[in-house]
Amino acid sequence: MSIVLSRDSQVRVMENTVTNAEKYFGQFCSLLAAYTRKTARLRDKADQLVKQLTDFANTENPEMRATMRNFAEDLAKVQDYRQAEVERLETKVVSPLKLYGAHIKQTRAEIKKFKQVQKNEIKQLEKLEKLRQKSPSDRQMISQAETSVQRASVDASRTTHQLEEMIDTFQKQKLKDLQKIFSDFVTIEMVFHAKAVEVYSSAFQILESYDLERDLEDFRAKMHGVYGHYDARPLKDTMPSPAVPWALTGQNAQTTIRSQRRDEEESTEHSAEEDPVEDLRGQGQAPQQ
Amino acid sequence: MSIVLSRDSQVRVMENTVTNAEKYFGQFCSLLAAYTRKTARLRDKADQLVKQLTDFANTENPEMRATMRNFAEDLAKVQDYRQAEVERLETKVVSPLKLYGAHIKQTRAEIKKFKQVQKNEIKQLEKLEKLRQKSPSDRQMISQAETSVQRASVDASRTTHQLEEMIDTFQKQKLKDLQKIFSDFVTIEMVFHAKAVEVYSSAFQILESYDLERDLEDFRAKMHGVYGHYDARPLKDTMPSPAVPWALTGQNAQTTIRSQRRDEEESTEHSAEEDPVEDLRGQGQAPQQ
Numbered sequence: 001m002s003i004v005l006s007r008d009s010q011v012r013v014m015e016n017t018v019t020n021a022e023k024y025f026g027q028f029c030s031l032l033a034a035y036t037r038k039t040a041r042l043r044d045k046a047d048q049l050v051k052q053l054t055d056f057a058n059t060e061n062p063e064m065r066a067t068m069r070n071f072a073e074d075l076a077k078v079q080d081y082r083q084a085e086v087e088r089l090e091t092k093v094v095s096p097l098k099l100y101g102a103h104i105k106q107t108r109a110e111i112k113k114f115k116q117v118q119k120n121e122i123k124q125l126e127k128l129e130k131l132r133q134k135s136p137s138d139r140q141m142i143s144q145a146e147t148s149v150q151r152a153s154v155d156a157s158r159t160t161h162q163l164e165e166m167i168d169t170f171q172k173q174k175l176k177d178l179q180k181i182f183s184d185f186v187t188i189e190m191v192f193h194a195k196a197v198e199v200y201s202s203a204f205q206i207l208e209s210y211d212l213e214r215d216l217e218d219f220r221a222k223m224h225g226v227y228g229h230y231d232a233r234p235l236k237d238t239m240p241s242p243a244v245p246w247a248l249t250g251q252n253a254q255t256t257i258r259s260q261r262r263d264e265e266e267s268t269e270h271s272a273e274e275d276p277v278e279d280l281r282g283q284g285q286a287p288q289q
Numbered sequence: 290m291s292i293v294l295s296r297d298s299q300v301r302v303m304e305n306t307v308t309n310a311e312k313y314f315g316q317f318c319s320l321l322a323a324y325t326r327k328t329a330r331l332r333d334k335a336d337q338l339v340k341q342l343t344d345f346a347n348t349e350n351p352e353m354r355a356t357m358r359n360f361a362e363d364l365a366k367v368q369d370y371r372q373a374e375v376e377r378l379e380t381k382v383v384s385p386l387k388l389y390g391a392h393i394k395q396t397r398a399e400i401k402k403f404k405q406v407q408k409n410e411i412k413q414l415e416k417l418e419k420l421r422q423k424s425p426s427d428r429q430m431i432s433q434a435e436t437s438v439q440r441a442s443v444d445a446s447r448t449t450h451q452l453e454e455m456i457d458t459f460q461k462q463k464l465k466d467l468q469k470i471f472s473d474f475v476t477i478e479m480v481f482h483a484k485a486v487e488v489y490s491s492a493f494q495i496l497e498s499y500d501l502e503r504d505l506e507d508f509r510a511k512m513h514g515v516y517g518h519y520d521a522r523p524l525k526d527t528m529p530s531p532a533v534p535w536a537l538t539g540q541n542a543q544t545t546i547r548s549q550r551r552d553e554e555e556s557t558e559h560s561a562e563e564d565p566v567e568d569l570r571g572q573g574q575a576p577q578q
Contacts, residue, residue, distance in 0.1 A: 013512055016348075024345040031341060035334040042327040049320045056313040059305075064464060071471060078478075164512065171508050175353060175501050182360060183496045189367075190489040196482040200475050207472045212464050219460050223302055223453065 010160070011118070014111055014167045021174055022104045029097035032185070036089040043082040050076045061222070063215035067206060074203035078196050085192040092184040096177065107170050110163060117159045121152040299449070300407070303400055303456045310463050311393045318386035321474070325378040332371040339365045350511070352504035356495060363492035367485050374481040381473040385466060396459050399452060406448045410441040 050072045057068035128145040135141060339361045346357035417434040424430060 020348045027341045031334060031338045038327060038331040038334050042331060045320060045324040045327050052316045052320060059309045172505055175504055179496055179499050186489050186493045186496060190486055193482040193485040197479055197486060200479040204475045207468055207475060210468050215464055216461055
């Protein structure tokens with residue numbers, strides 16, 4: 001009976017191997033699928049930020065407009081890399097882990113089959129034992145039972161070897177796949193992070209080279225309406241009196257005219273810049289024109 | 290009236306500046322807060338994966354156990370950096386953007402105050418106009434109304450200058466803060482990604498140096514129970530007959546005994562390794578003993 005017991009303990013090792021694989025591969029699969037989904041959510045949020053940065057850029061003066069557009073473009077680039085990361089995680093990490101479900105089911109069926117063969121061997125052994133106790137003189141019956149035991153044992157032995165081989169292959173594949181899947185995970189993450197460092201370095205340069213003073217000059221000019229259209233100056237002479245305090249804000253009279261002119265100019269020359277829905281790349285070159 | 294009109298157009302520029310800042314800073318704030326939250330969710334998922342990898346490591350043979358533990362430790366390190374990223378995004382990006390709410394409210398209140406002063410100027414001008422038409426000869430009344438207009442205009446002019454200065458400061462601060470906040474965002478992201486590249490490079494080495502063959506040898510030994518305890522061999526002689534096929538699996542008889550012995554040995558020597566809840570660092574050295 002010790003062979004049967006040893007087989008029983010061996011089958012327990014096999015079952016543990018498969019049960020563990022099922023449990024942990026299942027958890028790895030669902031956790032990495034969740035990790036991939038959360039990464040996609042992060043990309044979505046950053047995409048929305050890119051959209052808002054672009055819209056905002058269109059409301060700013062040329063200096064900040066160019067800075068925000070270029071920054072938004074870099075941020076969009078990082079999201080493109082993140083999208084590639086998501087797709088690669090799905091293909092090379094989550095999918096192979098999902099395939100394990102079918103693989104494990106098959107192995108489990110094989111173990112079940114073996115257990116039935118093993119049960120039959122025990123049944124035949126018990127039958128023989130009973131016969132030996134009940135009718136120790138019935139040589140023919142005992143001989144028949146011994147043949148049945150022998151046949152059942154041959155079956156059990158053969159199945160054991162098959163199962164051993166299968167579990168060996170299963171374990172080897174499992175270990176190989178684990179190494180492969182997590183190496184792929186690490187490679188995908190590493191490539192993404194390296195690309196992100198590269199793009200953010202460029203984004204940092206963009207933000208660093210932003211010229212605040214130049215931007216403020218534009219803003220002040222817009223506020224005071226001094227855009228160099230000196231031909232509009234004579235308007236000042238129509239002011240009630242230079243002594244009246246509001247004459248000091250005489251320049252403001254030009255603001256209305258100036259801003260109307262700018263509106264006209266922009267509606268013909270730079271209309272694309274005013275439309276936040278317009279294609280980003282097309283706009284990107286407008287400020288340099 | 291053209292001065293009043295120009296002031297009106299100027300106040301519109303100011304209002305647009307503040308309204309735009311309010312709109313976009315609000316959106317940047319909520320999007321970056323969401324981005325930070327999604328990053329924290331990603332960290333949570335990866336932390337769960339670390340936990341499962343560690344649990345799984347404890348069910349594996351020494352080779353895979355060490356590999357998975359070291360890999361899990363590196364993955365945990367990346368999450369520590371992600372946690373630092375989350376904290377820094379909250380402190381240096383989301384919080385300053387939130388502060389803008391109060392800042393904008395204050396500026397809006399100032400503009401409202403100016404508009405009231407402006408309204409008063411218009412009221413006084415209208416009053417004067419009416420008097421001039423109705424009672425052009427009432428010099429005293431007209432003189433009084435002119436004084437009121439002048440006083441209202443002085444108020445409006447002074448308030449305009451104050452407002453201009455405030456908006457100038459507001460715009461300067463806004464542009465400076467935008468540059469600072471997004472530079473900080475980029476720096477925080479860059480530092481995180483650079484650290485991640487570093488840690489994943491180490492993780493890749495860990496997975497690459499995993500010895501599959503050594504692991505399989507351990508597994509096969511466990512399956513067949515050949516751990517070199519040859520003193521158990523005499524059991525083989527108690528087998529029914531070498532001719533009976535199940536004698537071929539005689540080695541399996543040792544499996545039970547062997548696995549019982551191993552259980553005893555491990556319960557004294559390596560009990561820590563069998564307990565998945567045991568402290569990781571303490572266990573990390575056990576396989577080398």
